[in-house]
Amino acid sequence: MNKIQKIAQFFSPAAFIHDTEENYQAIERLIIEQEIGGLTFFHSRHSAAANFEKRAESLDTEGTFEKLIGLINRYQALSKIPLLISIDGEYGLAMRIEKTPQYPFAITLGALKKDAEKWVEEVGYRMGLDMKRSGIHLNLAPCADVNTNPNNPVIGYRSFGDQTEKVAKLSFAAYSGMKKAGIGACLKHFPGHGDTAVDSHLGLPILQKTKAELEAEELFPFQYGIDRGVEMIMVGHLAVPALTGGKDIPASISRELITDLLKGEMGFQGLVISDALNMKAVANLYPEPGELEWQAFHAGNDILCFSDHVKEGIEKIAQNTSDAVVDAVFEKIMDLKKRLGVMETKVVEVPTFDWESHSQLQKELAENYISIISGEIHTSELQSLSKKGKLAYREFFTQEASRFSQDIKLEFSPIEQAGKVIITVFVPSHKPLSQFGMDQATLDEIKELAKSKPCILVHFGNPLALKHLGNLEDFEAVVCAYQGFEEVQEVMAKTLQGL
Template sequence: MNQHQKIAQCFSPAAFIHDSEENYLAIESLIREQEIGGLTFFHSRHSAAANFEKRAEVLDVSGTLEKMIALINRYQAISKIPLLISIDGEYGLAMRIEKTPQYPFAITLGAIDENSAELIEEVGYRMGLDMKAAGVHLNLAPCSDVNTNPDNPVIGYRSFGTDPQKVANLSLAIYQGMKRAGIGACLKHFPGHGDTQTDSHLGLPVIQKTKEELEKEELLPFQFGIDQGVDMIMVGHLAAPALSEGKEIASSISREIITDLLKTEMGFKGIVISDALNMKAVADLFPEPGQLEWEAFNAGNDILCFSDHVKEGIEKIAEHASDEEIDAVFEKIWKLKEKLGVFDFKELELPTFDWERHAELQTKLANEYVSVVCGRIDSEELKRLAREWKLAHQSFFGEAKTTFSTILNNKYASDLSEISIDEAEKVIISLFVPSHKPLNQFGMDEKVLAEIKNLAQATSCMLVHFGNPLALKHLGNLTDFEAVICGFQSFEEAQEVACNFF
């Protein structure tokens, strides 16, 4: 292979499942003409965060899994060297593909105390099996970011928590589970995206901490993973001037951070993958096509993810990099492909999922993370009030009928939602938080939040919160509620387990 072909193995541009035929053909030409090494699959251009404001066309987004399987078969069939297929699926294929198994968010798994590492490794394993069945070799997950800034617009629910060692243990557990399933995984977003206030899809976040502070918090999970033999790390688009000689430069294009710190000082010998190179934290810095790709390669990245300028990037790297550098990176990627079975590609068939087994795992997990955050619940008293028509249930932001309301009504042999709030002695409030992201109070309307707060102050209320626990801060003083149950997510299994407290 010549140097251009070797460099091309570093590139993993975005492939959108729901796209136009014209764009499918453009991917085919990248495979045929540039001989790229891999593809990173996304649902659609509209859902790829860095592109969301640009798209106007409406596409048919049904049959996502079927379309992805067909596209992988189509693209693999024309590639001289089998493609490394990756996806960003932090909570499973479902992060990108509807009607596939969804697993709990990292913040939810972080709430598990008993046997957490063992259970979370099992989540990684199941997630990995799903991906392997769908032709995916590499999952660009998990997040090893420590969520120390509660207002972080981009990490939040994606982090296992605020304690660096806990994040280190759990991200390693889910990584090892995926590895056990035979797919690749990577810790991200080095050197740590947790304490930032800017979304790197839209601008450059800067962490103003000393190196000592970063080592105790942000860097700890990565160093722990390196010491445990993790073989892939994704570098994020965030600046940490203490690590880059005072410069406010994105880590993803900083030689000081990738080569000097990560590889030399921290001893990482594996593969470094860049975060998406179309993200505005770096994409707008280099107007000349291909320059960003060279900067990322020169900084020490081995795989360049989501490059918008593949041809020019290959040319720039060929122009500036030494043969030794190119060969070293190429050998790493070739070995990765061998290890993940990329060269054994056989035409894929549509996978089927064991939904019963998935539900069993979800119930097992929900029994561990659904919990009473504060207060207490007297179920005998609630039964008496229900018999006297003095127990009401009011749901906010959820469907008219939910698994929670159905089980609750069966339990108390009456439709609690029909009992007047004014006449009730106690009210069960079920809150289905509309968004897991912090924008606009997690999608919760101010008037509705005010209504819930007023209700809690006027009547004895129990709150069942199905959503990101970080959203609880918008509900006023939690001691205004007689009890607060955190269900974390609106999974049916979480709703069923929450009913057990009543």
């Protein structure tokens, strides 16, 4: 192979499942003419940086999974060297593909009370198996970001929490589970995106901390993983002036950060993958096509994800890089492909999922993470009030009666005559935008109700949304269920009834 062909293996541009035939053919040309090394799959162009809620576009999403498998087979058939297929599935294939198993968010798994590392590894393993059976070799997850900024617009539910050591242990456990399933995984977003207030899809977050502060918090989970043999790390688009000589340069294109700090000081010997190079934090810095790709490679990235200028990027890197550097990175990528079984790629059949086993796992996890955040719940008292016609129930942000309301076998009375009210909130969004999708009028109604009667709040959703429900001391008790899955509602109903 010549130098150009080797450099082409460093590229993993975006491929969209729902797209035009013209765009599918453009990917085919990249495979045939540029001989790229891999593809990173996304649901559709409008949702490339999002997941399922409130899609901006209206398109026919029927058969997304079958379409994905068809495209993987179609593209692999054209590639001389089998493609490394990756996806960004932090909570499973479901982050990108409808009607596939969805696992709890990282913030939920961070609430596990017993054997958390064991359970998180099991979740990583199950996710990994789903992907491996689907022809995917690499999951661009988990997040090793410590979410210390509660207003973080882009991490939040994607982090295992705000405790550094817990994040280090659980992100490594998730990584280990995926590796056990035979797929690749990576810790992200180095050097740590948890204490930022800007979404790097839209602008450049700048983290003003000293190196000592960064080592104690942001860098700790990455060092923990490196010390235990993590083979891949993704670098984020955020500026950390304390690590780059005072410059506001994105980490993803900073040689000081990737080559000197990550590979030098921290001793990382694995593969570095860039975060998506189309993100606004870096995409607008270099108007000349190919220059961004060269800067990212020169900084120390081995795999260039979501490049919009593949041909020009290959040419720029070839002009500026020695054969020895190219050969070293090429060998690392080919070694990864061999380890992950990419070279034995066969035609993928559409797999079936064991939904019963998945449902059972969801129940066991829910029993472990559902938490009483404040106050106490006396199930016998609820039974007694119910019999006396003194217990009321209200649920918010549901379109129809929830599974929880059907499973809870208590008699409810009108609020006016109740001595106590069970309030359930099904948080519409897991992202902080627009108060997690909760309108102010409804929030005011919940707060008023909590002040007027003794209330038990059952919160199905991101715990970071609790701050919008007023003073939690106004509720007699607050239970956080973290997710709205049917299985979680079932477990929550049993918990409330003491079953």
